[in-house]
Amino acid sequence: MRVYRPRAGRLVRREEPVPEPRHGEVLVRVRATSLNYRDLLILNGDHFADGGSGLVPVSDAAGEVAAVGEGVTRFAEGDRVINAFHPGWIAGRMPDTLVGYGNGQDGWLAEYRAVSEHALVALPDSLSFEQGATLPCAAVTAWVSLDGVRPGDVVLTLGTGGVSLFAVQLAKARGARVVATTSSAEKAVKLTGLGADTVIDYATTPEWGKAVLDATGGRGADRIVEVGGPGTFAQSLVAAGTHHADIALVGFVGTGGAPVDFMDLFRSGATVRKIWVGSREDTEDLLRWLAVWPIEPVIDSVHPFEQADAAFRHFESRANVGKVVITTE
Ligand SMILES: NC(=O)c1ccc[n+]([C@@H]2O[C@H](COP(=O)([O-])OP(=O)(O)OC[C@H]3O[C@@H](n4cnc5c(N)ncnc54)[C@H](OP(=O)(O)O)[C@@H]3O)[C@@H](O)[C@H]2O)c1
Structure with a gap:
Protein backbone atom coordinates (compact mmCIF):
# COMPACT_ATOMS: atom_id res chain seq x y z
CA MET A 1 0.00 0.00 0.00
CA LEU A 135 -15.09 15.95 11.14
CA PRO A 136 -12.91 14.08 13.71
CA CYS A 137 -10.80 17.03 14.92
CA ALA A 138 -12.16 20.41 13.78
CA ALA A 139 -15.90 19.70 13.86
CA VAL A 140 -15.83 17.78 17.14
CA THR A 141 -13.74 20.54 18.73
CA ALA A 142 -16.25 23.17 17.60
CA TRP A 143 -19.13 20.99 18.81
CA VAL A 144 -17.62 20.50 22.29
CA SER A 145 -16.66 24.20 22.50
CA LEU A 146 -20.31 25.14 21.95
CA ASP A 147 -21.70 22.76 24.56
CA GLY A 148 -24.58 24.47 26.38
CA VAL A 149 -24.98 27.39 23.95
CA ARG A 150 -28.61 28.48 23.88
CA PRO A 151 -30.67 30.20 21.18
CA GLY A 152 -29.98 33.93 21.27
CA ASP A 153 -26.52 33.59 22.84
CA VAL A 154 -23.74 35.55 21.20
CA VAL A 155 -20.93 33.28 19.99
CA LEU A 156 -17.59 34.82 19.02
CA THR A 157 -15.40 32.93 16.55
CA LEU A 158 -11.88 33.91 15.52
CA GLY A 159 -10.56 33.63 11.96
CA THR A 160 -11.53 31.17 9.25
CA GLY A 161 -9.63 28.05 10.27
CA GLY A 162 -11.25 24.64 10.34
CA VAL A 163 -12.48 24.82 13.93
CA SER A 164 -13.85 28.35 13.53
CA LEU A 165 -15.84 27.65 10.34
CA PHE A 166 -17.51 24.65 11.98
CA ALA A 167 -18.15 26.81 15.05
CA VAL A 168 -19.93 29.43 12.91
CA GLN A 169 -22.10 26.81 11.23
CA LEU A 170 -22.94 24.85 14.39
CA ALA A 171 -23.60 28.00 16.44
CA LYS A 172 -26.04 29.28 13.81
CA ALA A 173 -27.76 25.89 13.74
CA ARG A 174 -28.22 26.21 17.53
CA GLY A 175 -29.92 29.58 17.08
CA ALA A 176 -27.01 31.68 18.32
CA ARG A 177 -25.98 35.08 17.02
CA VAL A 178 -22.45 34.83 15.60
CA VAL A 179 -19.81 37.53 15.67
CA ALA A 180 -16.76 36.41 13.68
CA THR A 181 -13.33 37.90 13.05
CA THR A 182 -11.12 37.46 10.02
CA SER A 183 -8.30 39.24 8.22
CA SER A 184 -9.60 39.83 4.70
CA ALA A 185 -12.68 41.15 2.93
CA GLU A 186 -12.87 38.00 0.81
CA LYS A 187 -12.99 35.76 3.86
CA ALA A 188 -15.54 38.08 5.48
CA VAL A 189 -17.87 37.41 2.55
CA LYS A 190 -17.45 33.68 3.10
CA LEU A 191 -18.29 34.06 6.81
CA THR A 192 -21.40 36.07 6.03
CA GLY A 193 -22.42 33.39 3.54
CA LEU A 194 -22.16 30.79 6.32
CA GLY A 195 -24.50 32.86 8.50
CA ALA A 196 -22.20 35.06 10.60
CA ASP A 197 -24.26 38.05 11.73
CA THR A 198 -21.34 40.42 12.29
CA VAL A 199 -17.85 40.16 10.84
CA ILE A 200 -14.92 42.21 12.17
CA ASP A 201 -11.58 42.53 10.36
CA TYR A 202 -8.99 41.99 13.07
CA ALA A 203 -6.19 43.22 10.80
CA THR A 204 -7.71 46.67 10.35
CA THR A 205 -9.35 46.71 13.81
CA PRO A 206 -6.66 45.67 16.31
CA GLU A 207 -9.01 46.59 19.18
CA TRP A 208 -11.58 44.11 17.92
CA GLY A 209 -12.65 43.18 21.44
CA LYS A 210 -14.17 46.65 21.77
CA ALA A 211 -15.82 46.20 18.36
CA VAL A 212 -17.52 43.04 19.69
CA LEU A 213 -18.83 45.04 22.66
CA ASP A 214 -20.11 47.73 20.29
CA ALA A 215 -21.82 45.14 18.10
CA THR A 216 -23.60 43.62 21.11
CA GLY A 217 -24.86 46.79 22.78
CA GLY A 218 -21.95 46.79 25.26
CA ARG A 219 -22.69 43.32 26.67
CA GLY A 220 -20.16 41.19 24.83
CA ALA A 221 -20.06 37.55 23.80
CA ASP A 222 -21.60 34.71 25.80
CA ARG A 223 -19.29 32.04 24.35
CA ILE A 224 -15.89 32.53 22.77
CA VAL A 225 -14.24 29.81 20.72
CA GLU A 226 -10.67 30.90 21.46
CA VAL A 227 -8.36 29.52 18.76
CA GLY A 228 -5.81 32.35 18.71
CA GLY A 229 -4.26 31.92 22.16
CA PRO A 230 -1.40 34.33 22.88
CA GLY A 231 -2.29 36.41 19.81
CA THR A 232 -5.93 36.95 20.72
CA PHE A 233 -6.69 36.14 24.35
CA ALA A 234 -6.35 39.68 25.72
CA GLN A 235 -8.83 40.99 23.12
CA SER A 236 -11.14 38.01 23.73
CA LEU A 237 -11.31 39.06 27.38
CA VAL A 238 -12.42 42.52 26.30
CA ALA A 239 -15.02 40.90 24.00
CA ALA A 240 -16.26 38.82 26.95
CA GLY A 241 -17.53 41.94 28.74
CA THR A 242 -18.29 41.46 32.43
CA HIS A 243 -21.23 39.07 32.39
CA HIS A 244 -19.49 35.77 33.15
CA ALA A 245 -19.00 34.56 29.61
CA ASP A 246 -17.61 31.11 28.77
CA ILE A 247 -14.31 30.92 26.94
CA ALA A 248 -13.51 27.63 25.26
CA LEU A 249 -9.72 27.56 25.19
CA VAL A 250 -8.95 25.75 21.97
CA GLY A 251 -5.78 26.87 20.25
CA PHE A 252 -2.86 29.14 19.63
CA VAL A 253 -2.72 30.12 15.94
CA GLY A 254 -2.31 33.83 16.75
CA THR A 255 0.91 35.64 17.53
CA GLY A 256 1.86 39.03 18.87
CA GLY A 257 -1.06 39.80 21.18
CA ALA A 258 -0.83 41.80 24.40
CA PRO A 259 -0.12 39.97 27.68
CA VAL A 260 -3.18 39.02 29.69
CA ASP A 261 -3.89 41.31 32.65
CA PHE A 262 -5.10 39.36 35.69
CA MET A 263 -7.54 42.12 36.69
CA ASP A 264 -9.12 42.01 33.20
CA LEU A 265 -9.71 38.30 33.68
CA PHE A 266 -11.05 38.87 37.19
CA ARG A 267 -13.41 41.66 36.12
CA SER A 268 -14.77 39.63 33.21
CA GLY A 269 -15.94 36.83 35.51
CA ALA A 270 -15.31 34.53 32.57
CA THR A 271 -15.04 30.78 32.90
CA VAL A 272 -12.13 29.43 30.91
CA ARG A 273 -12.39 25.78 29.90
CA LYS A 274 -9.68 23.97 28.01
CA ILE A 275 -10.90 21.81 25.15
CA TRP A 276 -9.09 18.69 24.01
CA VAL A 277 -11.19 17.84 20.94
CA GLY A 278 -13.60 15.29 22.44
CA SER A 279 -14.42 11.67 23.08
CA ARG A 280 -15.87 9.09 20.71
CA GLU A 281 -19.21 9.76 22.37
CA ASP A 282 -18.89 13.48 21.49
CA THR A 283 -18.20 12.45 17.88
CA GLU A 284 -21.27 10.21 17.87
CA ASP A 285 -23.37 13.01 19.41
CA LEU A 286 -22.23 15.39 16.68
CA LEU A 287 -23.14 12.91 13.95
CA ARG A 288 -26.59 12.40 15.51
CA TRP A 289 -27.06 16.18 15.53
CA LEU A 290 -25.94 16.45 11.88
CA ALA A 291 -28.58 13.89 10.92
CA VAL A 292 -31.24 16.33 12.16
CA TRP A 293 -29.55 19.69 11.48
CA PRO A 294 -27.37 18.97 8.46
CA ILE A 295 -24.60 21.43 7.72
CA GLU A 296 -22.27 21.12 4.79
N1 LIG B 1 -7.69 22.08 21.92
C1 LIG B 1 -8.27 21.40 20.95
O1 LIG B 1 -9.08 20.50 21.18
C2 LIG B 1 -7.98 21.75 19.53
C3 LIG B 1 -8.63 21.11 18.47
C4 LIG B 1 -8.43 21.56 17.18
C5 LIG B 1 -7.55 22.61 16.97
N2 LIG B 1 -6.89 23.16 18.00
C6 LIG B 1 -6.03 24.32 17.82
O2 LIG B 1 -6.89 25.37 17.42
C7 LIG B 1 -6.22 26.23 16.53
C8 LIG B 1 -7.01 26.30 15.22
O3 LIG B 1 -6.91 25.05 14.56
P1 LIG B 1 -7.39 24.92 13.04
O4 LIG B 1 -7.03 23.54 12.61
O5 LIG B 1 -8.79 25.39 12.93
O6 LIG B 1 -6.39 25.97 12.38
P2 LIG B 1 -6.24 26.49 10.90
O7 LIG B 1 -7.30 25.89 10.04
O8 LIG B 1 -4.83 26.33 10.51
O9 LIG B 1 -6.54 28.05 11.13
C9 LIG B 1 -5.87 29.00 10.42
C10 LIG B 1 -6.62 30.32 10.55
O10 LIG B 1 -6.39 30.90 11.83
C11 LIG B 1 -6.77 32.25 11.73
N3 LIG B 1 -5.92 33.12 12.54
C12 LIG B 1 -4.58 33.19 12.59
N4 LIG B 1 -4.20 34.20 13.41
C13 LIG B 1 -5.35 34.76 13.88
C14 LIG B 1 -5.65 35.83 14.75
N5 LIG B 1 -4.68 36.56 15.30
N6 LIG B 1 -6.95 36.11 15.00
C15 LIG B 1 -7.94 35.38 14.45
N7 LIG B 1 -7.72 34.35 13.60
C16 LIG B 1 -6.45 34.06 13.33
C17 LIG B 1 -6.63 32.64 10.27
O11 LIG B 1 -7.92 33.10 9.86
P3 LIG B 1 -8.11 34.31 8.82
O12 LIG B 1 -7.34 33.88 7.61
O13 LIG B 1 -9.57 34.39 8.64
O14 LIG B 1 -7.53 35.53 9.43
C18 LIG B 1 -6.18 31.37 9.58
O15 LIG B 1 -6.75 31.19 8.32
C19 LIG B 1 -4.80 25.66 16.41
O16 LIG B 1 -3.96 26.27 17.36
C20 LIG B 1 -4.98 24.20 16.75
O17 LIG B 1 -3.79 23.61 17.24
C21 LIG B 1 -7.08 22.76 19.27
Whole structure:
Protein backbone atom coordinates (compact mmCIF):
# COMPACT_ATOMS: atom_id res chain seq x y z
CA MET A 1 0.00 0.00 0.00
CA ARG A 2 1.02 3.65 -0.42
CA VAL A 3 1.82 5.52 2.76
CA TYR A 4 3.57 8.73 3.71
CA ARG A 5 6.14 9.19 6.44
CA PRO A 6 7.89 12.46 7.30
CA ARG A 7 11.56 13.09 6.79
CA ALA A 8 13.16 16.47 7.57
CA GLY A 9 9.86 18.35 7.36
CA ARG A 10 8.80 16.77 4.04
CA LEU A 11 6.52 13.87 3.27
CA VAL A 12 8.12 10.83 1.70
CA ARG A 13 5.88 8.32 -0.11
CA ARG A 14 6.68 4.66 0.47
CA GLU A 15 5.30 1.20 -0.21
CA GLU A 16 4.50 -0.86 2.89
CA PRO A 17 2.53 -4.08 3.45
CA VAL A 18 -1.20 -3.76 4.12
CA PRO A 19 -1.61 -4.37 7.89
CA GLU A 20 -3.44 -7.49 9.11
CA PRO A 21 -6.28 -6.65 11.55
CA ARG A 22 -5.59 -8.37 14.88
CA HIS A 23 -8.17 -9.50 17.44
CA GLY A 24 -10.66 -6.64 17.99
CA GLU A 25 -9.24 -4.58 15.12
CA VAL A 26 -10.78 -3.28 11.93
CA LEU A 27 -8.84 -2.75 8.71
CA VAL A 28 -9.98 0.55 7.18
CA ARG A 29 -9.46 1.31 3.51
CA VAL A 30 -8.84 5.04 3.80
CA ARG A 31 -10.73 7.07 1.20
CA ALA A 32 -10.09 10.63 2.42
CA THR A 33 -8.14 12.49 5.07
CA SER A 34 -8.19 16.15 6.10
CA LEU A 35 -5.52 18.46 7.49
CA ASN A 36 -5.51 20.29 10.81
CA TYR A 37 -3.11 22.83 12.26
CA ARG A 38 -1.59 20.13 14.51
CA ASP A 39 -0.64 18.00 11.49
CA LEU A 40 1.38 20.92 10.16
CA LEU A 41 3.03 21.52 13.54
CA ILE A 42 3.96 17.85 13.85
CA LEU A 43 5.37 17.71 10.30
CA ASN A 44 7.42 20.84 10.90
CA GLY A 45 8.61 19.57 14.32
CA ASP A 46 6.83 22.41 16.14
CA HIS A 47 4.17 20.51 18.11
CA PHE A 48 4.46 20.77 21.89
CA ALA A 49 3.74 17.06 22.28
CA ASP A 50 5.97 16.07 19.42
CA GLY A 51 6.76 12.42 19.39
CA GLY A 52 6.10 12.21 15.73
CA SER A 53 9.45 11.40 14.23
CA GLY A 54 8.86 8.96 11.39
CA LEU A 55 5.21 8.30 12.23
CA VAL A 56 2.55 8.41 9.51
CA PRO A 57 0.97 11.87 9.88
CA VAL A 58 -2.68 13.10 9.94
CA SER A 59 -5.33 12.64 12.61
CA ASP A 60 -8.54 12.55 10.57
CA ALA A 61 -9.85 10.05 8.06
CA ALA A 62 -12.92 8.51 6.48
CA GLY A 63 -13.06 5.18 4.71
CA GLU A 64 -14.66 1.80 4.49
CA VAL A 65 -14.10 -1.37 6.42
CA ALA A 66 -11.98 -3.70 4.27
CA ALA A 67 -11.71 -6.56 6.79
CA VAL A 68 -12.35 -7.28 10.44
CA GLY A 69 -10.24 -9.19 12.95
CA GLU A 70 -11.48 -11.91 15.25
CA GLY A 71 -13.98 -10.83 17.90
CA VAL A 72 -15.10 -7.62 16.15
CA THR A 73 -18.78 -6.91 16.73
CA ARG A 74 -19.28 -3.19 16.04
CA PHE A 75 -18.47 -3.18 12.32
CA ALA A 76 -18.62 -5.42 9.26
CA GLU A 77 -16.88 -5.40 5.90
CA GLY A 78 -18.17 -2.56 3.70
CA ASP A 79 -19.28 -0.27 6.55
CA ARG A 80 -18.46 3.41 6.12
CA VAL A 81 -16.53 4.89 9.05
CA ILE A 82 -14.58 7.84 10.36
CA ASN A 83 -12.06 7.69 13.17
CA ALA A 84 -12.53 9.26 16.57
CA PHE A 85 -9.75 11.81 17.12
CA HIS A 86 -8.62 10.16 20.39
CA PRO A 87 -8.52 6.38 19.92
CA GLY A 88 -8.32 5.91 23.69
CA TRP A 89 -11.16 8.18 24.88
CA ILE A 90 -14.55 6.54 24.52
CA ALA A 91 -16.73 8.68 26.84
CA GLY A 92 -16.81 10.53 30.13
CA ARG A 93 -13.82 12.41 31.49
CA MET A 94 -10.67 12.61 29.44
CA PRO A 95 -8.20 9.88 30.44
CA ASP A 96 -4.85 11.03 31.84
CA THR A 97 -2.91 9.53 28.99
CA LEU A 98 -3.90 9.80 25.37
CA VAL A 99 -1.86 8.74 22.37
CA GLY A 100 -2.41 10.90 19.29
CA TYR A 101 -2.36 9.94 15.63
CA GLY A 102 0.88 11.14 14.07
CA ASN A 103 2.57 12.00 17.36
CA GLY A 104 2.29 8.85 19.43
CA GLN A 105 1.26 6.26 16.89
CA ASP A 106 0.88 6.14 13.11
CA GLY A 107 -1.80 8.42 11.68
CA TRP A 108 -4.01 8.10 8.62
CA LEU A 109 -2.07 9.30 5.56
CA ALA A 110 -2.00 5.80 4.15
CA GLU A 111 -4.19 3.61 1.99
CA TYR A 112 -4.99 1.22 4.84
CA ARG A 113 -4.92 1.45 8.63
CA ALA A 114 -5.82 -1.20 11.22
CA VAL A 115 -7.22 0.16 14.51
CA SER A 116 -9.36 -1.02 17.39
CA GLU A 117 -13.04 -1.25 16.49
CA HIS A 118 -13.66 1.07 19.45
CA ALA A 119 -11.68 3.86 17.80
CA LEU A 120 -14.18 4.19 14.93
CA VAL A 121 -17.60 5.75 14.39
CA ALA A 122 -20.14 4.91 11.68
CA LEU A 123 -20.32 7.49 8.87
CA PRO A 124 -23.89 8.15 7.70
CA ASP A 125 -24.65 7.80 3.97
CA SER A 126 -25.65 11.47 3.87
CA LEU A 127 -21.99 12.46 4.19
CA SER A 128 -19.36 11.77 1.52
CA PHE A 129 -15.95 10.38 2.49
CA GLU A 130 -14.45 13.84 1.84
CA GLN A 131 -17.00 15.45 4.15
CA GLY A 132 -16.61 12.74 6.79
CA ALA A 133 -12.84 13.24 6.85
CA THR A 134 -13.30 16.87 7.91
CA LEU A 135 -15.09 15.95 11.14
CA PRO A 136 -12.91 14.08 13.71
CA CYS A 137 -10.80 17.03 14.92
CA ALA A 138 -12.16 20.41 13.78
CA ALA A 139 -15.90 19.70 13.86
CA VAL A 140 -15.83 17.78 17.14
CA THR A 141 -13.74 20.54 18.73
CA ALA A 142 -16.25 23.17 17.60
CA TRP A 143 -19.13 20.99 18.81
CA VAL A 144 -17.62 20.50 22.29
CA SER A 145 -16.66 24.20 22.50
CA LEU A 146 -20.31 25.14 21.95
CA ASP A 147 -21.70 22.76 24.56
CA GLY A 148 -24.58 24.47 26.38
CA VAL A 149 -24.98 27.39 23.95
CA ARG A 150 -28.61 28.48 23.88
CA PRO A 151 -30.67 30.20 21.18
CA GLY A 152 -29.98 33.93 21.27
CA ASP A 153 -26.52 33.59 22.84
CA VAL A 154 -23.74 35.55 21.20
CA VAL A 155 -20.93 33.28 19.99
CA LEU A 156 -17.59 34.82 19.02
CA THR A 157 -15.40 32.93 16.55
CA LEU A 158 -11.88 33.91 15.52
CA GLY A 159 -10.56 33.63 11.96
CA THR A 160 -11.53 31.17 9.25
CA GLY A 161 -9.63 28.05 10.27
CA GLY A 162 -11.25 24.64 10.34
CA VAL A 163 -12.48 24.82 13.93
CA SER A 164 -13.85 28.35 13.53
CA LEU A 165 -15.84 27.65 10.34
CA PHE A 166 -17.51 24.65 11.98
CA ALA A 167 -18.15 26.81 15.05
CA VAL A 168 -19.93 29.43 12.91
CA GLN A 169 -22.10 26.81 11.23
CA LEU A 170 -22.94 24.85 14.39
CA ALA A 171 -23.60 28.00 16.44
CA LYS A 172 -26.04 29.28 13.81
CA ALA A 173 -27.76 25.89 13.74
CA ARG A 174 -28.22 26.21 17.53
CA GLY A 175 -29.92 29.58 17.08
CA ALA A 176 -27.01 31.68 18.32
CA ARG A 177 -25.98 35.08 17.02
CA VAL A 178 -22.45 34.83 15.60
CA VAL A 179 -19.81 37.53 15.67
CA ALA A 180 -16.76 36.41 13.68
CA THR A 181 -13.33 37.90 13.05
CA THR A 182 -11.12 37.46 10.02
CA SER A 183 -8.30 39.24 8.22
CA SER A 184 -9.60 39.83 4.70
CA ALA A 185 -12.68 41.15 2.93
CA GLU A 186 -12.87 38.00 0.81
CA LYS A 187 -12.99 35.76 3.86
CA ALA A 188 -15.54 38.08 5.48
CA VAL A 189 -17.87 37.41 2.55
CA LYS A 190 -17.45 33.68 3.10
CA LEU A 191 -18.29 34.06 6.81
CA THR A 192 -21.40 36.07 6.03
CA GLY A 193 -22.42 33.39 3.54
CA LEU A 194 -22.16 30.79 6.32
CA GLY A 195 -24.50 32.86 8.50
CA ALA A 196 -22.20 35.06 10.60
CA ASP A 197 -24.26 38.05 11.73
CA THR A 198 -21.34 40.42 12.29
CA VAL A 199 -17.85 40.16 10.84
CA ILE A 200 -14.92 42.21 12.17
CA ASP A 201 -11.58 42.53 10.36
CA TYR A 202 -8.99 41.99 13.07
CA ALA A 203 -6.19 43.22 10.80
CA THR A 204 -7.71 46.67 10.35
CA THR A 205 -9.35 46.71 13.81
CA PRO A 206 -6.66 45.67 16.31
CA GLU A 207 -9.01 46.59 19.18
CA TRP A 208 -11.58 44.11 17.92
CA GLY A 209 -12.65 43.18 21.44
CA LYS A 210 -14.17 46.65 21.77
CA ALA A 211 -15.82 46.20 18.36
CA VAL A 212 -17.52 43.04 19.69
CA LEU A 213 -18.83 45.04 22.66
CA ASP A 214 -20.11 47.73 20.29
CA ALA A 215 -21.82 45.14 18.10
CA THR A 216 -23.60 43.62 21.11
CA GLY A 217 -24.86 46.79 22.78
CA GLY A 218 -21.95 46.79 25.26
CA ARG A 219 -22.69 43.32 26.67
CA GLY A 220 -20.16 41.19 24.83
CA ALA A 221 -20.06 37.55 23.80
CA ASP A 222 -21.60 34.71 25.80
CA ARG A 223 -19.29 32.04 24.35
CA ILE A 224 -15.89 32.53 22.77
CA VAL A 225 -14.24 29.81 20.72
CA GLU A 226 -10.67 30.90 21.46
CA VAL A 227 -8.36 29.52 18.76
CA GLY A 228 -5.81 32.35 18.71
CA GLY A 229 -4.26 31.92 22.16
CA PRO A 230 -1.40 34.33 22.88
CA GLY A 231 -2.29 36.41 19.81
CA THR A 232 -5.93 36.95 20.72
CA PHE A 233 -6.69 36.14 24.35
CA ALA A 234 -6.35 39.68 25.72
CA GLN A 235 -8.83 40.99 23.12
CA SER A 236 -11.14 38.01 23.73
CA LEU A 237 -11.31 39.06 27.38
CA VAL A 238 -12.42 42.52 26.30
CA ALA A 239 -15.02 40.90 24.00
CA ALA A 240 -16.26 38.82 26.95
CA GLY A 241 -17.53 41.94 28.74
CA THR A 242 -18.29 41.46 32.43
CA HIS A 243 -21.23 39.07 32.39
CA HIS A 244 -19.49 35.77 33.15
CA ALA A 245 -19.00 34.56 29.61
CA ASP A 246 -17.61 31.11 28.77
CA ILE A 247 -14.31 30.92 26.94
CA ALA A 248 -13.51 27.63 25.26
CA LEU A 249 -9.72 27.56 25.19
CA VAL A 250 -8.95 25.75 21.97
CA GLY A 251 -5.78 26.87 20.25
CA PHE A 252 -2.86 29.14 19.63
CA VAL A 253 -2.72 30.12 15.94
CA GLY A 254 -2.31 33.83 16.75
CA THR A 255 0.91 35.64 17.53
CA GLY A 256 1.86 39.03 18.87
CA GLY A 257 -1.06 39.80 21.18
CA ALA A 258 -0.83 41.80 24.40
CA PRO A 259 -0.12 39.97 27.68
CA VAL A 260 -3.18 39.02 29.69
CA ASP A 261 -3.89 41.31 32.65
CA PHE A 262 -5.10 39.36 35.69
CA MET A 263 -7.54 42.12 36.69
CA ASP A 264 -9.12 42.01 33.20
CA LEU A 265 -9.71 38.30 33.68
CA PHE A 266 -11.05 38.87 37.19
CA ARG A 267 -13.41 41.66 36.12
CA SER A 268 -14.77 39.63 33.21
CA GLY A 269 -15.94 36.83 35.51
CA ALA A 270 -15.31 34.53 32.57
CA THR A 271 -15.04 30.78 32.90
CA VAL A 272 -12.13 29.43 30.91
CA ARG A 273 -12.39 25.78 29.90
CA LYS A 274 -9.68 23.97 28.01
CA ILE A 275 -10.90 21.81 25.15
CA TRP A 276 -9.09 18.69 24.01
CA VAL A 277 -11.19 17.84 20.94
CA GLY A 278 -13.60 15.29 22.44
CA SER A 279 -14.42 11.67 23.08
CA ARG A 280 -15.87 9.09 20.71
CA GLU A 281 -19.21 9.76 22.37
CA ASP A 282 -18.89 13.48 21.49
CA THR A 283 -18.20 12.45 17.88
CA GLU A 284 -21.27 10.21 17.87
CA ASP A 285 -23.37 13.01 19.41
CA LEU A 286 -22.23 15.39 16.68
CA LEU A 287 -23.14 12.91 13.95
CA ARG A 288 -26.59 12.40 15.51
CA TRP A 289 -27.06 16.18 15.53
CA LEU A 290 -25.94 16.45 11.88
CA ALA A 291 -28.58 13.89 10.92
CA VAL A 292 -31.24 16.33 12.16
CA TRP A 293 -29.55 19.69 11.48
CA PRO A 294 -27.37 18.97 8.46
CA ILE A 295 -24.60 21.43 7.72
CA GLU A 296 -22.27 21.12 4.79
CA PRO A 297 -18.61 21.04 5.84
CA VAL A 298 -16.69 23.77 4.04
CA ILE A 299 -14.10 22.08 1.83
CA ASP A 300 -11.49 24.35 0.29
CA SER A 301 -9.81 21.82 -1.97
CA VAL A 302 -9.38 18.13 -2.60
CA HIS A 303 -5.89 16.88 -3.48
CA PRO A 304 -4.88 13.48 -4.86
CA PHE A 305 -2.74 11.23 -2.66
CA GLU A 306 0.32 11.76 -4.87
CA GLN A 307 0.18 15.50 -4.12
CA ALA A 308 -0.11 15.29 -0.33
CA ASP A 309 2.97 17.45 0.15
CA ALA A 310 1.43 20.22 -2.01
CA ALA A 311 -1.76 19.93 0.04
CA PHE A 312 0.23 20.55 3.23
CA ARG A 313 1.97 23.57 1.67
CA HIS A 314 -1.36 24.99 0.48
CA PHE A 315 -2.74 24.58 4.01
CA GLU A 316 0.38 26.17 5.50
CA SER A 317 -0.01 29.22 3.21
CA ARG A 318 -3.42 29.94 4.80
CA ALA A 319 -4.78 30.66 1.33
CA ASN A 320 -7.49 28.09 2.06
CA VAL A 321 -10.94 28.88 3.33
CA GLY A 322 -12.22 25.56 4.58
CA LYS A 323 -10.77 22.12 4.97
CA VAL A 324 -7.95 20.82 2.82
CA VAL A 325 -8.73 17.20 1.93
CA ILE A 326 -6.48 14.48 0.50
CA THR A 327 -8.07 11.47 -1.18
CA THR A 328 -6.48 8.08 -1.78
CA GLU A 329 -7.90 7.83 -5.31
N1 LIG B 1 -7.69 22.08 21.92
C1 LIG B 1 -8.27 21.40 20.95
O1 LIG B 1 -9.08 20.50 21.18
C2 LIG B 1 -7.98 21.75 19.53
C3 LIG B 1 -8.63 21.11 18.47
C4 LIG B 1 -8.43 21.56 17.18
C5 LIG B 1 -7.55 22.61 16.97
N2 LIG B 1 -6.89 23.16 18.00
C6 LIG B 1 -6.03 24.32 17.82
O2 LIG B 1 -6.89 25.37 17.42
C7 LIG B 1 -6.22 26.23 16.53
C8 LIG B 1 -7.01 26.30 15.22
O3 LIG B 1 -6.91 25.05 14.56
P1 LIG B 1 -7.39 24.92 13.04
O4 LIG B 1 -7.03 23.54 12.61
O5 LIG B 1 -8.79 25.39 12.93
O6 LIG B 1 -6.39 25.97 12.38
P2 LIG B 1 -6.24 26.49 10.90
O7 LIG B 1 -7.30 25.89 10.04
O8 LIG B 1 -4.83 26.33 10.51
O9 LIG B 1 -6.54 28.05 11.13
C9 LIG B 1 -5.87 29.00 10.42
C10 LIG B 1 -6.62 30.32 10.55
O10 LIG B 1 -6.39 30.90 11.83
C11 LIG B 1 -6.77 32.25 11.73
N3 LIG B 1 -5.92 33.12 12.54
C12 LIG B 1 -4.58 33.19 12.59
N4 LIG B 1 -4.20 34.20 13.41
C13 LIG B 1 -5.35 34.76 13.88
C14 LIG B 1 -5.65 35.83 14.75
N5 LIG B 1 -4.68 36.56 15.30
N6 LIG B 1 -6.95 36.11 15.00
C15 LIG B 1 -7.94 35.38 14.45
N7 LIG B 1 -7.72 34.35 13.60
C16 LIG B 1 -6.45 34.06 13.33
C17 LIG B 1 -6.63 32.64 10.27
O11 LIG B 1 -7.92 33.10 9.86
P3 LIG B 1 -8.11 34.31 8.82
O12 LIG B 1 -7.34 33.88 7.61
O13 LIG B 1 -9.57 34.39 8.64
O14 LIG B 1 -7.53 35.53 9.43
C18 LIG B 1 -6.18 31.37 9.58
O15 LIG B 1 -6.75 31.19 8.32
C19 LIG B 1 -4.80 25.66 16.41
O16 LIG B 1 -3.96 26.27 17.36
C20 LIG B 1 -4.98 24.20 16.75
O17 LIG B 1 -3.79 23.61 17.24
C21 LIG B 1 -7.08 22.76 19.27
